[in-house]
Amino acid sequence: MHPFDYTRVSDTREALNAGRRGGRYIAGGTTLVDLMRETVERPGALVDISDLPLREVTVTERGGLHIGALVRMAEAAAHPKVRTLYPVISEALELSASAQLRNMATIGGNIMQRTRCTYFRDVTADCNKREPGAGCAALHGYNRTHAILGTSDHCVATHPSDVAVAFAALEATVHVLGPDGERTVPFADFLLLPGHTPHREHALRNGELITAVEIPALPRPLRSGYLKVRDRQSYEFALTSAAVALHVRGGVIREAKVAVGGVGTVPWKLPAVERHLVGERPSDALWEAAASRAADGARPLAHNRFKLELLQRTVERQLRIVGGTK
Amino acid sequence: MIAGGVTAGSALGDAQAAAEPAPTSRVALTVNGTRRTVTVDNRTSLLDLLREHFGLTGSKKGCNAGACGACTVLVDGQRVNSCLTLTVRLEGAEVTTIEGLADGDELHPLQQAFIEQDAFQCGYCTPGQIMSGVGCIKEGHTGSPEEIRESMSGNICRCGCYVKIVRAVEQTAGRK
Numbered sequence: 389m390h391p392f393d394y395t396r397v398s399d400t401r402e403a404l405n406a407g408r409r410g411g412r413y414i415a416g417g418t419t420l421v422d423l424m425r426e427t428v429e430r431p432g433a434l435v436d437i438s439d440l441p442l443r444e445v446t447v448t449e450r451g452g453l454h455i456g457a458l459v460r461m462a463e464a465a466a467h468p469k470v471r472t473l474y475p476v477i478s479e480a481l482e483l484s485a486s487a488q489l490r491n492m493a494t495i496g497g498n499i500m501q502r503t504r505c506t507y508f509r510d511v512t513a514d515c516n517k518r519e520p521g522a523g524c525a526a527l528h529g530y531n532r533t534h535a536i537l538g539t540s541d542h543c544v545a546t547h548p549s550d551v552a553v554a555f556a557a558l559e560a561t562v563h564v565l566g567p568d569g570e571r572t573v574p575f576a577d578f579l580l581l582p583g584h585t586p587h588r589e590h591a592l593r594n595g596e597l598i599t600a601v602e603i604p605a606l607p608r609p610l611r612s613g614y615l616k617v618r619d620r621q622s623y624e625f626a627l628t629s630a631a632v633a634l635h636v637r638g639g640v641i642r643e644a645k646v647a648v649g650g651v652g653t654v655p656w657k658l659p660a661v662e663r664h665l666v667g668e669r670p671s672d673a674l675w676e677a678a679a680s681r682a683a684d685g686a687r688p689l690a691h692n693r694f695k696l697e698l699l700q701r702t703v704e705r706q707l708r709i710v711g712g713t714k
Numbered sequence: 715m716i717a718g719g720v721t722a723g724s725a726l727g728d729a730q731a732a733a734e735p736a737p738t739s740r741v742a743l744t745v746n747g748t749r750r751t752v753t754v755d756n757r758t759s760l761l762d763l764l765r766e767h768f769g770l771t772g773s774k775k776g777c778n779a780g781a782c783g784a785c786t787v788l789v790d791g792q793r794v795n796s797c798l799t800l801t802v803r804l805e806g807a808e809v810t811t812i813e814g815l816a817d818g819d820e821l822h823p824l825q826q827a828f829i830e831q832d833a834f835q836c837g838y839c840t841p842g843q844i845m846s847g848v849g850c851i852k853e854g855h856t857g858s859p860e861e862i863r864e865s866m867s868g869n870i871c872r873c874g875c876y877v878k879i880v881r882a883v884e885q886t887a888g889r890k
Contacts, residue, residue, distance in 0.1 A: 391736035392737065393737050394756045394800075417798060418795070424757075487865050488786055
């Protein structure tokens, strides 16, 4: 690990000042410390934001949720309002990492976590994300766990978060504070596709700080849930996953929110699947037909072609779990 | 708290970075009920502090990457991976390790249960398993063997004692 200066800040103004001077914010630290030890991350200064007042979960006026950036994963998962209003968020969190890590890691840090691509984590391997222009060892290397959606010739790494898949499905908003004040970024614009610049991963500007993630209100009753498919039953990243939320009234699906994980360079929203569902009556045939669109546009690599069918089946199963059968 | 010392930017090469003194900080924390004040290199993990500075070698360094759970301790009552916890961030914190679990000569009920259930072979993961089990029981994730297994999945046991570890946690939770 490279040496670093350390500052613990007590308010957001102090944080932004330290951030503007090039300090790197640290919250739970579960990704950052790990990657610093591997020398993938080499910040010269850490700015500890643990004491900032960003640890509340509140219901918004319209009936959505405002989740402070420093709420721990375990706290968010167990929060009564999260559990009752958006089970998909609780489930995604509880199926992530381990109990120890969920006690440490925060919501803001979770969406900022970096890929688990082994070539990214290995400083002796070529990686455009770590070292722009170096090349991508995964493209023609061992890429069984890599992405099939949103990839480019420069990067095929997946975004590893589960709860970010739920946030993408629910069309969350990221609240950001910077030297020029507050702004909000739609979740769909927050995490960036790799394209030619895989080292650019998010929409934060220099020194900006995530203060909260807001989930919009959705028509009720709303049923939602998260399904994660992986190589072992617990404490493992997704091969495929699906976040689904459905609003059914009068026997007809009025709203459908679907996103998938483990397959995209960013959490992958499925508008074609959503459109297939809205206006229809729940049925096994509908789930199957809608899910058949889940891998549209996918570009499989040498070792992950299996994800095409696995993804369709994951979405179909989760539609059935959330929507039931008629 | 502002840590003094030099700034080692990412532009510095390894040799250059190593040639300059690394920034240090003074931290006061409580470990197993004893107040300690130490000056540490900012890079020092809680696990290294416990093992190398305080001689508390119960907490084990398995993976040093948050993947095995052998380093699990309680910080302010919550189970965490001490390998991913920077000491410099622990000003005022209360840390409990396996060495601080027993009440004098009387083992903690979960320690006793591990013996009664024969829940270990080589013992390397055991301190982490027990500290994680204490957290699991405290968090209330003991409703069924399946729930315990899920809640304890952050602790790997290469000897494969999982069945008996679950029984030990169950036994202890049931007695509460």
